[in-house]
Amino acid sequence: MNTSFSFKIYSNTDKLPEKWNELAINNIFLSREYLKVLDLSAPQNMICHYIGIFQNQELVGISLSQFLDLNKLESFGERDKCIKTSVRNFLFKKFSSHVLVIGNNMLTGQNAFSFLDNIDSAQALKTLKLACETLKKDYNSKGKKVHITTYKDFLETEIKKFSIPDFNGIFKFSTQPNMHFDIPENWKTEQDYSNALIKKYRDQYKRARKKADGILKRKMHLEDIIAYEDTIYELYHHVAKNAPFNTFFLAKNHFRIFKELLKDKFLFYGYFIDEKLIGFNTLIKNGKTMDTYFLGYDDTIQREKMLYLNMLYDMIEYSINKGFEEIIFARTALEIKSSVGAKPQKMYGLMEHSNPLINKNIAKLFEYLEPEVDWKERNPFK
Template sequence: MDGITFKIFNSTAQLPLQWDHVAQQNVFLQTPYLSVLERSAPTNMQCFYIGIFENYELIGVALAQYLDLNVLESFGERDKCIKTTLRNFIFKNFASHTLFLGNNMITGQNGYIFSKEIDFECISEILRKSADEIIGYFKQLGIAIHLVSFKDFYENCAVKLRVYDFSNMYEFTTQPNMILYCNENWCTAEDYSASLSKKYRDQFKRARKKFEGIQVKNLSYEEVVAQEEIIYSLYHYVAKNAPFNTFFLAKDHFSTLKGQCGNRFQIFGYFLQEKLIGFHTLLLNEDTLETYFLGYDESLQKEKMLYLNMLYNMSEYGIANGFKRIIFGRTALEIKSSVGAIPVPMSGFIYHTNPWINRFMKIIFKQLEPKVQWQQRHPFK
């Protein structure tokens, strides 16, 4: 840590001028996206921006998010069972004030980035000390942080972080990140479908047949604003019926994101007889295509195979535009694997600020994370 310091900002207006240069390889750490979080973050979220300096030169940036789960309308309403009730009780009473080092809204290693090589001993110390400083900030406000989580590290990073300041934390793995690696020989949707085995090529054809009559349109900022209420209601239905949630987006999140990020944020509307029945969103992140939030009309979902067709459309966009990989994120693992995404394990580290409760973190965490049984599909020849 010789010569390495950090400073925590609570407004993007305060960020150093070099911030985007340091974050140039990750759209989720650049000021256009961070300003969206600042202007239209979930109502129970507050963001902090961490600048890391070497002899006063900015060499790294990181993101932290505080979540107040007391104000959340629902943790997810799909699963109604005793274990879900227990999980909700634990969150409300022992984990309602949670601090994430990283981005809780997306899947992937998007919590920090450096413009030069930094050893993992230094990274783990910076992240841990940043968490301690934010905990102290909330303590002055009379708020006790319960849980602290350092989220989403690929295995090559996790194995190094666990040696240093993270060694006494509980390391957890949740649902994997589903990633489609685009074959360099794919140039069109036809190339992709030709690479599928007969079973999954038939699935592709069947989905496309069901999709007839639906128009897909890349929406402009003005169109997003005009459709904002419907877009949010479609998103909210899907989010509310997910197995688990720690936040809900602000109603103007998509229009704010489109206004701030322009063409780096794509939102596609699905219209049936000129009525918006669904949408999906994408963020263009260097050579990686990041899938973001989506929504659909549940009454048409099965009939039109909307979700599966959205996955195919995202894949086709990535292939046509030369992306090397498409990040599909967590949830719906089996159907994502049916279009070619493979599971990539990710780790996180977590601790409770109450030392007595922290001793039982392994037991507690198993009650917090919904267990998912699924079968990986292998759609390619």
Template sequence: MKRFFYLLETTTYQIYSSIAELPISWDEVAHENAFLQTPYLKVLENVAPTNMQCFYIGIFKKSELIGVALAQYLDLNKLESFGERDRCIKTYVRNFIFKNFASHVLFLGNNMITGQNCYAFNETIDFETISKLLIRCASEITSYFKKQNITIHIVSFKDFYKECAIAFNEFAFKSIYEFNTQPNMVFELPHHWKNNDDYVATFSKKYRDQYKRAHKKFDGIETRALSLEEIITHEERIYELYHHVAKNAPFNTFFLDKHHFTTFKKQCGNRFVLCGYFDKERLVGFHTLLLNGSVLETYFLGYDNQVQKEKMLYLNMLYNMTKFGIENQFKKIIFGRTALEIKSSIGAQPIIMSGFIYHTNKYVNKVMANIFPKLEPTLVWQQRHPFKDS
């Protein structure tokens, strides 16, 4: 893709398809969000899912870079599966619609993670300008694909916290359908917690018993952070464990490349942690973390399903990630939008996030408010309150 240069009032922007083209000040502008910095973006460029293409947006005031953003194109026709856990009529209808009427999707933001990771600025920009910029960029990328005889069906602006969504709704997004999917589970860590004992001491009896039971079941499992060399050694097994979990998710729009975790470790070094779980030297599970300033971001994981059931592996992973966050004095942990009930049982709270979506066919777009809710899996869950004072 050639670099585009367009004027929006006093602000200009360029759209890039290669990390090598990015301005040298890119990481300085993106310094508060590791998911918009070049080490992570190089992971996407080098080992993106086979059905994904990324675009990088630089926003300028005169000749100075003041903002960065990410866009991702997904071709759902290349997907091996949308997810195999839920087999019901609604799921089959959803999959049919996506395959036939929404297979080419453009995201402004990062479809691979949960959280507000669409853009970053190093100075205050009003929401009216941001919303216009995002829509203009989406339009230009859509036109780029049209010239290649590819019709973008769906455009989605992904994951905004409530205050941003309200602001966007007042400006260029006001005519675009706003949706809420599963909440983002976020654990705000009290600053006075210094170690794991402080955390466990706050549990009510029921959840302290759950913690003890999980740790007793976990007996015999060795846990350790893996070096790059160890990740390379276990690469096939890591991917096998990841793929098992991903394939059995209720809905997928991509699958990671087999070299994703190895490349991530090469690019991000100590900021990327892959923790392995071993049963008699056999890798039976792993979780990953990205150290994002004062925020600990949970990333992808995988496990052997039989061991998970016997050893309560997933729950122990959540406890271990929380322990890591406390001991390393992170302000909060982003747990994402899956397994809501069990994440609430370890202390995470649901945070509603909004997205905006439109179909490029104006007739389909008119009924988006009727169609979209029917495509979302029905979610019934009970929030848990594990602490004494909750």
């Protein structure tokens, strides 16, 4: 029996196979609706393609690719001003400005692909790699030579699937951890969470909650997001450009499009003082998992009101009340997320450079590309 594998590459979601969502059932970030958000409001320096993997003409796998042109960035991040940062920025501009990601550079976790359970995953990955090579040729032919190809964000159990000859010799790396918050079954309210904290962190919780007096938190609907779009973008952009490192900036219409297409699965909360929007956070319902997404705030008020910490507590409260099993807090602000109870999950990826000489020394290059973060893990629970 012929069990040949093949692939098709799609440049927009309108052309995706009818059964696409059947393979995305366990991950909203591979669904047609979410990918449509990328069609309509991907960052300005990002081009997305969607890959269908077929066995005997039947769709058996789906994948997302993102091409990043880092030359189009206004800034890689303005927080750290040092020699190493300058060297890193030079290396990016000169040797690594065109990056092809198999996965989602805007999220943390395995959002690269989904295969049917009963297929040969080695054959599917081999086919995905062929699709990746085709994409690289296409970009090259348009004068956008791909410097770095990376498959991103896998747990240790997931990265083992790449232990096949086709991926031999590709540099395996470990990135900053994904901060993962597990919600025990017996927690039904925020009080259950508070009771589980040791005194030091329960005091932190009470102090933060008291500091938030005078702030009104409000669920914002589509019309609110549209009305406040300028302020929302200013608050987001302030936080984003002060991050230690960036590879993209969201489009201004991103949250509006997200709400239009994902509806109640996308939550947007505004924080107000005297009717002035001073911060916001966003959440995405992904089955029994709650994914935290982008946020923004006025830095002067953030410090005084412990706003960021209060946002973390609000996300935990909502997720407990609504019966979610876990929260994905992603990989920024590791220590403060640790202080509210999130645990680091080690994440892995694969990377290769198109220049053989650089590729031979990619481990050294990686030290510059992935800034080291010095942080201390906290253990807030009894």
